[in-house]
Amino acid sequence: MTTTVDATATAAATTHPLETVYRPAHPLNLFRTVGVxxxxxxxxxxxxxGATLWRASRTPLGVATLALRQSTAGIHATAWGPGAEWALxxxxxxxxxxxxxxxxxxxxxxxxxxxxxxxxxTRLTRTDLVFDALASAVIEQKVTSLQAFxxxxxxxxxxxxxxxxxxPRPMFAPPSIDGWHSIPSWSWHQAGVEPPQSRAIVxxxxxxxxxxxxVLSAPSSGDRDRIxxxxxxxxxxxxxxxxxRALGDPDAVSxxxxxxxxxxxxxxxxxxxxxxxxLELLAPWAGHRQRVIRLILASGLTEPRRGPRLAPEDHxxx
Numbered sequence: 001m002t003t004t005v006d007a008t009a010t011a012a013a014t015t016h017p018l019e020t021v022y023r024p025a026h027p028l029n030l031f032r033t034v035g036v037x038x039x040x041x042x043x044x045x046x047x048x049x050g051a052t053l054w055r056a057s058r059t060p061l062g063v064a065t066l067a068l069r070q071s072t073a074g075i076h077a078t079a080w081g082p083g084a085e086w087a088l089x090x091x092x093x094x095x096x097x098x099x100x101x102x103x104x105x106x107x108x109x110x111x112x113x114x115x116x117x118x119x120x121x122t123r124l125t126r127t128d129l130v131f132d133a134l135a136s137a138v139i140e141q142k143v144t145s146l147q148a149f150x151x152x153x154x155x156x157x158x159x160x161x162x163x164x165x166x167x168p169r170p171m172f173a174p175p176s177i178d179g180w181h182s183i184p185s186w187s188w189h190q191a192g193v194e195p196p197q198s199r200a201i202v203x204x205x206x207x208x209x210x211x212x213x214x215v216l217s218a219p220s221s222g223d224r225d226r227i228x229x230x231x232x233x234x235x236x237x238x239x240x241x242x243x244x245r246a247l248g249d250p251d252a253v254s255x256x257x258x259x260x261x262x263x264x265x266x267x268x269x270x271x272x273x274x275x276x277x278x279l280e281l282l283a284p285w286a287g288h289r290q291r292v293i294r295l296i297l298a299s300g301l302t303e304p305r306r307g308p309r310l311a312p313e314d315h316x317x318x
Contacts, residue, residue, distance in 0.1 A: 017165065018084045022091050023074035027121035030070040033096050034125050037245060039136055040149030044156045049168040056163035056171040057129060059083030059090075063173040065165040066091070080165030096123020099248060104288040106295065111267060115295045122298070124290070126248030130212035131204070132174045133246035134228070137238045138200045139193055147192055154191040159183055177212075181205035200233025207231075215242075221249050244290060252290045253282060260293070266303040267296040 034053060038046040047054040053068045062082030068091075069076045075095060079087045092098075106112035127133060139155075140148040159179055160172035175183070181202055188198035204211060211231070218224040221243065228239035237256035243249035254260055255275045265273030268281050282289040 017078045017080050018088055019079075020077045020088045020091065021074045022077060022095060024092070024095060024097065026096070026123070028070070028075070028095055028123060029119075029121040030068060030075060030095065032119065032122040034068070034094060037125060037127065039152045040145065042153055043149065044153055044160065044170070044172040045163075045174065047168060047171060054167055054171060056167075056173045057083070057087065057127070058132065058161070058173045058176060059086040059129070061086045063161050063163060065163040065167060065171065065173075067165065078165075081163070090128055093126050093128065093248070096125055096248070098126065099124040099250070101250070101288065101291065104250075104285070104291055106285075106292070109268070111299060111301070112292065112295050115299045119295070119298050122294070124244075124248040124250055124294075127246050128216065130215045130242065130246045131177050131180070131209075134204060134234070134238070134242045135174065135180060135201050137241035137245070138197050138204075138233065140241070141197050141200075141238060142194075143192075151191040151193050155183065155187070155193070158187065158191075177205050177208055196233060200231070200238075203232050204234070215246075221251050224249075225252075250290050251287050253279065253293065255279070262303055263301075264293065264296055267299060267301050272303055 030053060031048065034055070035046075035048065037055075038048075045056045051069055053066075055066045055068070057064055057066070060083070064079055064081040064083030064087040066087050067078045075091070077088055077091055079085075081087075106116050136152060139151050143151075156172050156174055159175045161175070163171040163173050174180075183198075183202075185195075185198065188195075211227075215224050215227050218227055224243055224247065225236075225239050228234050228242055229236065235256065237254050240249070240252040240254040243252045244254075255278075261275050261278040262272040264278045264281060265271055273281065282292055285292045
């Protein structure tokens with residue numbers, strides 16, 4: 001698969017924006033592809049304003065802000081900050097250029113085939129920013145989305161770095177790895193993050209950039225999973241979520257999710273199932289199980305609610 005990136009500026013002046021037009025060699029829905037990275041509607045690292053998707057990140061070269069707009073000519077990207085060059089170079093894979101669906105076939109399942117046709121412009125994104133994906137996934141362990149997104153917002157705003165560029169509202173890039181490590185215990189508590197989760201992030205941060213480098217260089221999804229789950233406090237769910245967000249893993253399955261097994265079972269058989277049942281149902285699509293899950297989530301098909309919605313529990317007064 002070939003792509004074309006036309007750079008119209010150099011990295012010499014980080015105080016001025018760099019611009020690129022990325023012309024994908026595949027159908028692309030920008031918002032559906034990259035938008036899945038947003039951690040709630042008030043995520044300080046991402047924002048959709050009109051026709052522009054804004055993203056703040058901490059790249060290996062420093063903080064960068066991306067403004068992305070889609071037109072018939074391609075994806076118009078403008079970047080600010082010391083990490084601008086890296087962000088523009090990484091733009092194709094952020095937009096799914098490395099997403100290879102060779103061998104993926106859902107033609108025998110009417111629901112999946114229909115959704116696959118309707119969402120064919122949605123790609124699997126990857127950020128290549130392993131530690132930030134790991135931190136966000138750990139924060140989302142064993143709590144509601146409302147709690148996790150609120151904690152992410154508080155921590156990024158307080159300990160992250162203000163994003164450069166004319167953002168529609170103040171935006172922030174995540175802390176450096178050292179920054180995550182130095183967050184005081186009371187600040188985790190005030191943000192609503194429980195001690196097991198904060199300890200997992202701090203202990204991962206003690207290994208510095210090495211852990212991200214090892215994961216990125218691992219030859220297979222299984223190897224990356226083994227590396228991640230060897231870290232204290234990192235289980236199968238967190239490993240899968242990290243690999244989905246940072247690496248666009250087409251086969252990752254978030255085993256242990258509160259709702260996912262029920263959704264997969266209901267969509268594929270009409271009845272809920274458990275994690276073992278979910279894995280059995282997904283087995284025919286080994287190598288592409290995350291694609292099937294994305295199609296199920298995109299279908300909007302959900303099991304009728306059986307009880308009241310889980311209420312968030314506030315631990316900060318303890």
